[in-house]
Amino acid sequence: MxxxxxxxxxxxxxxxxxxxxxxxxxxHQELGDxxxxxxxxxxxxxxxxxxxxxxxxxxxxxxxxxxVTVLFLATAGVGFLLRKKKTSLRSRRSSELLQTGSQFLxxxxxxxxxxxxxxxxxxxxxxxxxxxxxxxxFLLLILADINLKFNHSILLFVESFSGVFYxxxxxxGILLIGMNSFLDPAILxxxxxxxxxxxxxxxxxxxxxGLKVGSELTTIIDKMGGE
Amino acid sequence: xxxxxxxxxxLLIIGIYGMLTQKNLIKIVIGFSIVDTGTxxxxxxxxxxxxxxxxxIDSSVDIKNAVNAVVDPIPSALVLTAIVIGLAVTALMxxxxxxxxxxxxxxxxxxxxxxxx
Numbered sequence: 653m654x655x656x657x658x659x660x661x662x663x664x665x666x667x668x669x670x671x672x673x674x675x676x677x678x679x680h681q682e683l684g685d686x687x688x689x690x691x692x693x694x695x696x697x698x699x700x701x702x703x704x705x706x707x708x709x710x711x712x713x714x715x716x717x718x719x720v721t722v723l724f725l726a727t728a729g730v731g732f733l734l735r736k737k738k739t740s741l742r743s744r745r746s747s748e749l750l751q752t753g754s755q756f757l758x759x760x761x762x763x764x765x766x767x768x769x770x771x772x773x774x775x776x777x778x779x780x781x782x783x784x785x786x787x788x789x790f791l792l793l794i795l796a797d798i799n800l801k802f803n804h805s806i807l808l809f810v811e812s813f814s815g816v817f818y819x820x821x822x823x824x825g826i827l828l829i830g831m832n833s834f835l836d837p838a839i840l841x842x843x844x845x846x847x848x849x850x851x852x853x854x855x856x857x858x859x860x861x862g863l864k865v866g867s868e869l870t871t872i873i874d875k876m877g878g879e
Numbered sequence: 880x881x882x883x884x885x886x887x888x889x890l891l892i893i894g895i896y897g898m899l900t901q902k903n904l905i906k907i908v909i910g911f912s913i914v915d916t917g918t919x920x921x922x923x924x925x926x927x928x929x930x931x932x933x934x935x936i937d938s939s940v941d942i943k944n945a946v947n948a949v950v951d952p953i954p955s956a957l958v959l960t961a962i963v964i965g966l967a968v969t970a971l972m973x974x975x976x977x978x979x980x981x982x983x984x985x986x987x988x989x990x991x992x993x994x995x996x
Contacts, residue, residue, distance in 0.1 A: 674884060679881075686953070695936055703952040704955045778959070780963045876974065
């Protein structure tokens with residue numbers, strides 16, 4: 653009983669903390685200085701249609717590298733905790749319809765995922781969304797056949813290759829442009845605004861992020877599927 | 880929108896209430912996910928500008944006047960990565976729970992008192 657009262661008091665304190673923020677919150681009518689610079693820079697300097705993508709990949713590129721590292725750490729934690737060899741679960745084979753259907757859909761989902769992360773600078777989407785979509789394709793295969801085994805060396809290779817390549821592209825910026833240009837997409841020609849091959853290295857970097865996210869989340873669902 | 884802001888805070892408080900009152904470890908993780916979603920909604924609604932469109936400069940946006948036609952891109956970019964990180968962290972918490980259950984055969988937080996003071 654006393655515990656419940658304390659919990660309610662804590663929540664009340666939280667509400668009182670948030671209330672002034674809600675009451676005095678005034679919605680901006682136009683963009684702030686930083687956001688305006690990002691929008692203009694994305695159009696004029698980077699040739700990237702999707703401003704969110706240029707913020708993630710270029711202006712906040714180092715943050716994204718950190719986020720990918722957090723993702724890698726979480727995956728490493730899952731792999732460490734659930735490292736036991738996968739035991740074959742005795743289960744009824746799934747029906748012919750489910751197996752064929754999942755194999756048919758697998759290719760289409762992978763294709764959509766690749767489309768989403770290669771067009772990250774043009775349309776809504778990008779590496780993170782495309783990577784998660786690729787993971788759902790593998791999840792579909794696991795749901796159709798619980799004893800399915802993935803080739804771990806390929807997964808590991810894609811994961812480490814994309815991680816290393818991401819940093820190498822960033823270092824090319826320092827090498828080719830200047831000391832302050834880590835992860836600068838201008839190492840490749842910027843192309844025409846609105847075309848697939850534009851915005852310099854942004855599509856390349858975002859594809860690498862997509863591969864990395866996809867392979868890491870696939871590792872997670874593979875480990876968790878074995879339990 | 881003020882309503883989405885209120886909804887975000889409501890989800891945040893519901894999630895914290897769930898995390899504080901529930902005994903089942905999986906329910907605590909569900910509470911964490913609700914807090915996660917609430918924070919995402921709050922961040923996105925802070926970046927919203929009334930009557931403006933998504934920050935993608937395609938044919939529907941006048942390229943000369945793009946600054947006055949789009950919503951704030953920074954909160955969207957922050958939330959985009961936070962969603963994927965939240966997914967991975969939830970997976971990590973669930974694997975902790977799997978290991979704890981295999982060891983002690985219990986999902987109740989009352990049975991894990993090693994760190995209680």
